[in-house]
Amino acid sequence: MAARFADIPFLRVPVGDDAHRWHTFPGERTLVVAARTLTSTIRVLEVLPALLRGDARVTAVFAHDPGSAFSDGAIDLLHDAGCRVMPWEQLPHVEPDLIISASEHIDLPTGRCPVLVLPHGVGFQKYVPDSRAPRERLSGVVPDELLEAGRAWLAVSHPEQERQLATAHPKTAGRTLLVGDPCLDELLVSEDRREGYRAALGVQDNQRLVMVSSTWGPTSLIARNPELPARLLGQLPWDTHRVGLILHPNVWSAHGAWHIRTLQAAALDAGLLLMPPVHDWRPALVAADAVIGDHGSVTLYGAALGRPTALATHGSEAVPGTASADLARIAPRLDPEGGLLTQVDGVMQDHADHRHDPYADVVARAFELPGTALARLREAVYELLRLPLPPTDAPRPRALAAPADPSAPVTSWVVGTRLGGAEATAPGRLTIGVSRFPSSVGRERPETERSFWHLAVEPAEERDRHLTESASVLLGSTPAPDPAAALHWARATLARWPGSLLAANGVSSGVCLVSLRDGSAVEVAAADAPDTPDTPVTPGAFVDPALAASVVYACLRAGIPPYGIDVNLRLDGAADGDRETRLRLRPRMP
Structure with missing residues (x-):
């Protein structure tokens, strides 16, 4: 010593x-x-x-x-x-x-x-x-x-x-x-900055942030279920959910950042928000839509904020008769081996259905004198x-500073597409559901006549060459300045990667051009966008190239020419099915 x-x-x-x-x-x-x-x-x-x-x-x-x-x-x-x-x-x-x-x-x-x-x-x-x-x-x-x-x-x-x-x-x-x-006190006074924290973390308005919280020790969540963050990312669609992880500082101190990041490598490649142990975990918790935890304090803080809370485990070292033990008695349990999307959405829906906060009595036993x-x-x-108080005003809790986004960009996706049934199809318009999962944690499921899977990659950013060589869809990383530049990029990209079927890139005006290997191209725009791709559109009308390419891919696989049709794009996993966008598909002449 x-x-x-x-x-x-x-x-x-x-x-x-x-x-x-x-x-x-x-x-x-x-x-x-x-x-x-x-x-x-x-x-x-x-x-x-x-x-x-x-x-x-x-x-x-x-x-x-x-x-x-x-x-x-x-x-x-x-x-x-x-x-x-x-x-x-x-x-x-x-x-x-x-x-x-x-x-x-x-x-x-x-x-x-x-x-x-x-x-x-x-x-x-x-x-x-x-x-x-x-x-x-x-x-x-x-x-x-x-x-x-x-x-x-x-x-x-x-x-x-x-x-x-x-x-x-x-x-x-x-x-x-x-x-x-x-x-x-600081968590509560920061609630009105929640949207700013979500934006700082890169969480979109239509995404629900599921925060995983773990204490330390052999009965903690991360000890018993170290793969849970990756499994959540592999089952909660990217376009509607994000996943974060808050680990007790003792885990960082005992095992080190290198080991933690190595253990969670697949989840980190999938965009996991691994919050550092100092300060930033607090605004990240405020930003959360739901908390999955254990017998640690952060789980109880999440309940105190009124967040839907579920327990993936509750360790034997928890003290009976405490607020944490009371929370374990009433909080729903999450089965890490079960279907996670259904469970997570069920926890949030059940919480919303309560007329009163189900954890209010537990929180009242843990905290007094708020503020x-x-x-x-x-x-x-x-x-x-043994000093008199300073003449200054008594300190008050202050809103937390916005956190830094700790996530890495996702550059490859396993994408599922699903054509709606006849009842969901209007004349001249298809309904196509899309589910995207980062490739490091996603896996393709069995296909049917109306559901398909493909691999989509950003070749300029993806570091695993094998993934790019295997991809059916190639995506541009940045919007092209005009349609001609987008088409030029697509031709060069398809020539460089002969195993792909199509390439998609956005245009700064807001539309997306999807180029096929036969030389044809499809212009995909929001239904309320201008008729010409050179006319600027409102921010809400911008089309994500990955989603546009998914729609075109599904049409091709189903034998539907992707020209002159309208499509209702539905993001699977969206709350109440409210994430539906009408897209217009038109041929684009070279």
């Missing part, structure tokens, strides 16, 4: 033997943040700036405790945030006025200063391995010696947690502070520091 301590030099300023010689801001009190795990470090960094905003009386330094199995990433996070970090072995040489941590399992040196422990999740809902002994302990409870010395204070979000702690661990009686939950957590925390911190 000494070698690891040596990686961080002793600080000389703002704390140290002669710090008074070097500092610019003298400070009246010293606050030390004990940073032990990545998870707890994230939580403190999320709340501390608002508590100390604009107050030069308080000097804050961070002490890095590398003793946890989940400490990896914490020191990098602190340095990236610009924090002053001292090694753990320097802490006995510092005389802090208050120690704050969101990690309860810390070995603090003897002293008299108070210790404020913030929760790094929702309540005390899990049994976790005890690093000091071959047993389990209740997550969130500090060592007995801190309680016996009267130094420790545990922040809780609901009075029920105070009663739970007193029953499970009597020494905590009288050592809790009811403050609420600052994370939930006040930061103000209450600041009061507690300054009381423990």
Whole structure:
């Protein structure tokens, strides 16, 4: 361990033997943040700036405790945030006025200063391995010696947690502070920015975002069903659904980003929104339309936001009688091996059919005092520091910043097309249903006389040459400036890839040109678009080349000439069947 301590030099300023010689801001009190795990470090960094905003009386330094199995990433996070970090072995040489941590399992040196422990999740809902002994302990409870010395204070979000702690661990009686939950407060105040978060993540208006959430450990969702994100992407049509994944920071810290990305490689190639463990998972959760989770806190946060929530698993380490256990009792279960589209859409529909939020009672048992957590925390911190509150207004929860889109572009698709029955066909007009799935997770299903499957690829972007060589449909990556350029691109592309049947590219005016190998071409436009492809159209009238090509492909496979007809394009998997677009197919002369 000494070698690891040596990686961080002793600080000389703002704390140290002669710090008074070097500092610019003298400070009246010293606050030390004990940073032990990545998870707890994230939580403190999320709340501390608002508590100390604009107050030069308080000097804050961070002490890095590398003793946890989940400490990896914490020191990098602190340095990236610009924090002053001292090694753990320097802490006995510092005389802090208050120690704050969101990690309860810390070995603090003897002293008299108070210790404020913030929760790094929702309540005390899990049994976790005890690093000091071959047993389990209740997550969130500090060592007995801190309680016996009267130094420790545990922040809780609901009075029920105070009663739970007193029953499970009597020494905590009288050592809790009811403050609420600052994370939930920020999630709630950010709800009116939901559409902006969805846009930042690349989620379209007609797509429903299904967020998968997993805690850590052998009974977590990701441990029991690591293939679930890929299976969801392989069964939920791309044009109507997106899939995200939020993993507990302990998973990132213990296994590393390389291993996680390798494990989820197929899903990532399919456009999985793998949210990083710091900050961006929160606006991504606000953006979600449904949550599939386990016994972790993020699942409960999703329910608190009123999102349709289902559990794919619920681990044995969950504590009975807690809000998480109550959620497990009433939330629907998702069978990872079953038909996922039907289950996911059923969860959302059942939730919508409820006149009242089915999780309201559970949420009420987990959270109290919404919107006040930061103000209450600041009061507690300054009381423990023995300082009067600053003259500034009490901090209020602020809307979260928009997340960055972590997904990779999808460049190849397995596409299913389905001709509607006679009852769905008007004279001169076909109804064609389309389902697209990224090729890394999709698979072709059996065909019939009225349903077909094909592989579509963007040859300029797809890195797997075998896929491009196998594709029936080739797609342009960017719109051509005019029809002549689109036709030129199609001829050159079909010549380069002789195994393909047709090539499609959009035109900047909004129509799409689909070129066949025999030299003919089909102009596909929205039915309300202008009659000439050179006339600009409104944004809603733009035609996706992949969908246009799918319609033409289905016509050819069904023996229907794709000229001079109208088609009702229906996106399979759309909510209430409301994603239907009328397309006009006309011949385009070379």
